[in-house]
Amino acid sequence: MRDALTLRGNQALLTRANPLAKFAVVFLITLVLALSIDWVSASVAIAAELALFPLAGLTLRLAWQRGWPLIIAAALGGWSTAIVAADSGAVLLDVGIWSISEGSLQLGIGFMLRGLAIALPAILLMTCTDPTDLADALAQRARLPHRFVLGTLAAMRLVGLMAEEWQTIGMARRARGVGSQGTPLKRLRATLGQSFGLLVQAIRRASRLAITMEARGFGTGQRTWARESTYSTLDAWVLAGGVLIAAAAVVAAAAMGTWNFVWR
Amino acid sequence: MTASDAGTSGVRPATVSARGWGWRHAGRSAPAVHGLDLDIAPGERVLLLGPSGAGKSTLLHALAGVLGDEGDDADETGSLLIDGVVPRGQRGRSGLMQQDPETQVVLSRLGDDVAFGAENLSVPRDEIWRRVHEALDDVGLRSIGAGAGLNANGTGVDADGGPGAAGLPLDHPTSALSGGQKQRLALAGILAMRPGLILLDEPTANLDPAGVLEVRDAVGRCLDKTGATLVVVEHRVSVWKDLVDRIVVLQPGSAAGSAGSLAATSAVLLDGPPDQVLADARDMLIGAGVWVPGYVPATRSRASAGSGELLLAAADLAVSRERPRRRGFRTIPPVPVQQGITAQVRSGHALTITGPNGAGKSTFALTLAGLLAPVAGKVSAAVELSAGAGIDPFKWKANQLISRIGTVFQEPEHQFVTGRVLDELMFGPRHLGHGEERVEELLERLRLTHLVDANPYTLSGGEKRRLSVATVLAAHPRVLVLDEPTFGQDANTWAELASFLSELLDAGTSVVSVTHDQEFSAVLGGAELRLGPVSRGGARQEAGAA
Numbered sequence: 001m002r003d004a005l006t007l008r009g010n011q012a013l014l015t016r017a018n019p020l021a022k023f024a025v026v027f028l029i030t031l032v033l034a035l036s037i038d039w040v041s042a043s044v045a046i047a048a049e050l051a052l053f054p055l056a057g058l059t060l061r062l063a064w065q066r067g068w069p070l071i072i073a074a075a076l077g078g079w080s081t082a083i084v085a086a087d088s089g090a091v092l093l094d095v096g097i098w099s100i101s102e103g104s105l106q107l108g109i110g111f112m113l114r115g116l117a118i119a120l121p122a123i124l125l126m127t128c129t130d131p132t133d134l135a136d137a138l139a140q141r142a143r144l145p146h147r148f149v150l151g152t153l154a155a156m157r158l159v160g161l162m163a164e165e166w167q168t169i170g171m172a173r174r175a176r177g178v179g180s181q182g183t184p185l186k187r188l189r190a191t192l193g194q195s196f197g198l199l200v201q202a203i204r205r206a207s208r209l210a211i212t213m214e215a216r217g218f219g220t221g222q223r224t225w226a227r228e229s230t231y232s233t234l235d236a237w238v239l240a241g242g243v244l245i246a247a248a249a250v251v252a253a254a255a256m257g258t259w260n261f262v263w264r
Numbered sequence: 265m266t267a268s269d270a271g272t273s274g275v276r277p278a279t280v281s282a283r284g285w286g287w288r289h290a291g292r293s294a295p296a297v298h299g300l301d302l303d304i305a306p307g308e309r310v311l312l313l314g315p316s317g318a319g320k321s322t323l324l325h326a327l328a329g330v331l332g333d334e335g336d337d338a339d340e341t342g343s344l345l346i347d348g349v350v351p352r353g354q355r356g357r358s359g360l361m362q363q364d365p366e367t368q369v370v371l372s373r374l375g376d377d378v379a380f381g382a383e384n385l386s387v388p389r390d391e392i393w394r395r396v397h398e399a400l401d402d403v404g405l406r407s408i409g410a411g412a413g414l415n416a417n418g419t420g421v422d423a424d425g426g427p428g429a430a431g432l433p434l435d436h437p438t439s440a441l442s443g444g445q446k447q448r449l450a451l452a453g454i455l456a457m458r459p460g461l462i463l464l465d466e467p468t469a470n471l472d473p474a475g476v477l478e479v480r481d482a483v484g485r486c487l488d489k490t491g492a493t494l495v496v497v498e499h500r501v502s503v504w505k506d507l508v509d510r511i512v513v514l515q516p517g518s519a520a521g522s523a524g525s526l527a528a529t530s531a532v533l534l535d536g537p538p539d540q541v542l543a544d545a546r547d548m549l550i551g552a553g554v555w556v557p558g559y560v561p562a563t564r565s566r567a568s569a570g571s572g573e574l575l576l577a578a579a580d581l582a583v584s585r586e587r588p589r590r591r592g593f594r595t596i597p598p599v600p601v602q603q604g605i606t607a608q609v610r611s612g613h614a615l616t617i618t619g620p621n622g623a624g625k626s627t628f629a630l631t632l633a634g635l636l637a638p639v640a641g642k643v644s645a646a647v648e649l650s651a652g653a654g655i656d657p658f659k660w661k662a663n664q665l666i667s668r669i670g671t672v673f674q675e676p677e678h679q680f681v682t683g684r685v686l687d688e689l690m691f692g693p694r695h696l697g698h699g700e701e702r703v704e705e706l707l708e709r710l711r712l713t714h715l716v717d718a719n720p721y722t723l724s725g726g727e728k729r730r731l732s733v734a735t736v737l738a739a740h741p742r743v744l745v746l747d748e749p750t751f752g753q754d755a756n757t758w759a760e761l762a763s764f765l766s767e768l769l770d771a772g773t774s775v776v777s778v779t780h781d782q783e784f785s786a787v788l789g790g791a792e793l794r795l796g797p798v799s800r801g802g803a804r805q806e807a808g809a810a
Contacts, residue, residue, distance in 0.1 A: 132376060153371065154371065157370075157372055172671075173681060174635055175633065175666065175670065175672075176691065177662045177665070177691065193681060197680070200721065201677065208362060211325070212360070212367055215328045215330050216370070216380055217384035217385050217457065218384045221386075223384050225389070226382070226392045
């Protein structure tokens, strides 16, 4: 559970790229796709992203496992758009107040593909970026304050611990007679009590961790970095790839005549 | 720069001197430490003893320079100096290890965690990695296991890693280490700062016996090598006695501050070579609950053998803390941490569960206690115990459970549900609608009467332990399950607990305990269930020495 965010032992090529380069690419693709609602640009982007899966050590199965909430949200978004959007063209399905026409279906599919095309890069980024490397890059390259970055990184370790602690506290409280049975009100009270117990433990742990860090000289002063966050030629390729994907999506949509700016 | 001069190890042992030093925490009326006069020579190794509340941790925190963030309300008197300078300005001059292994690890990769302190001291990069390798070698963390394949994104690591990088890779996840390994890792992180003063605050209280020795030996090796000064707080004297060359006994700041007590002005009660102090103050230390070597506290012995009625049985049980996962339409059961466990719990009989770390002892106990669902096999309650509540304890309602099986968790705070000691004890009986009259007796029996209005979270370790046992017993369960009840307890609490449980056993309660403590299980008698290392059956119940 603690290592849920990245794949342990992932050795794919993109894990070696600088997190900031990857971030820039995700930002670029998201920005371009947000400009237009059409199915062509989104499809091109999705195809390119799927082709990148092996480079990030990702498979379809893994993508579903870690990204299913995003994927389902994209599908639902498309579906509801198809239903509520103003009808145009032939009506395909009509159930009372809900109807799906050719026009609204196209719009719905466009929405769904766009959601996917924006969700996939995020999943890719998560899979091939280690939080420690990200922190290094943010503190050394993006020049964010190291006190803040490293404090967050250390705190993230405790989040996994808290998940285990939640389960233990739940059992410990059942052993005291606080059940998860009964009326909704009783359950709510039990959950609130358990949350309070967890909060107490979280604060205790956090203050002990703070003492540990302070005793190891962590503070406001200058510090050196054991690992240098560097840019390599790989990062140039990553950036070039990102620009290429974004450009291909725009050009394809323009060529097919489907590109339409969202504000039009 | 600190610690840049001196010998081959680069460590300059520190001097400590305290003159009339005292500290009162913000919001407290009595000082934690009062009038401390103490001189520690470079390279000296000091074991700090004293009853709880004697300010031992406060002193260590002050020496580590982490005391004083409490604002103006906290109060310092006298002086406390390292090498003639206040500790707060000297980052890295001392290194502190605390009790809870989970909070001694800062980062998620082995090498990074060791480097953390050195980075904060602005040590140059090449020098950091040299120190990381050396420190990991010194604490013995480079020789266990091998996983070269894991060494994936170790950028920069290879700058120095070289061909000799065998053992644990530098990017080994710190979450995968045992408690003892985590403490040794913390020691490595401290060593990489090259401190002249090493401060250990009950470094082994949360560890099993193997982990205790692991950490103690690593500390010994590092001190021999670096010659650093050591101050260790620990109430298990026998563990540290041969490693230290001086024992200092402190008394509570409140006692030292009040006039008329024996040594009215000084916080130091006794000071000298270990054998001398232990001989001179044996009775006093025993009275204060210190684990003096060669002394086992007197306990009540069992008077009856118990009726031996079967109350609860586990048959071919497989256990895990994980829940089954659902993927599509299939349900995937978790991988059990232990399987093939068969055991019986009988009225008036004790059952002790033993085995190495990770053998699933606690998980089994929680499953037996109806708090976890079995992965395979089953736990069944005899009619005698279930009394109409059904055969499977996991399916009982919370109220049905507490009056039948009571479970005392390792961490007492996990079980506190109210903000007052008395409410805490009344909680079970009130929910059950009976048994409130028992509370008075429990309060008295476990010496909690003077604390009825206190907040449970503010009690001392021993008091919390006694309270957690009392609260569970207030519901009058016939089976009592305890997870490491004697971990980190002083000798007095230990003796009280063992005697009390032996009394309960004689009265017909059944006591199941997960413990590494052989003296404790000897007092309770009964059978031993030894769980083998990691999975694959190996569970055997033996009719132990009763």
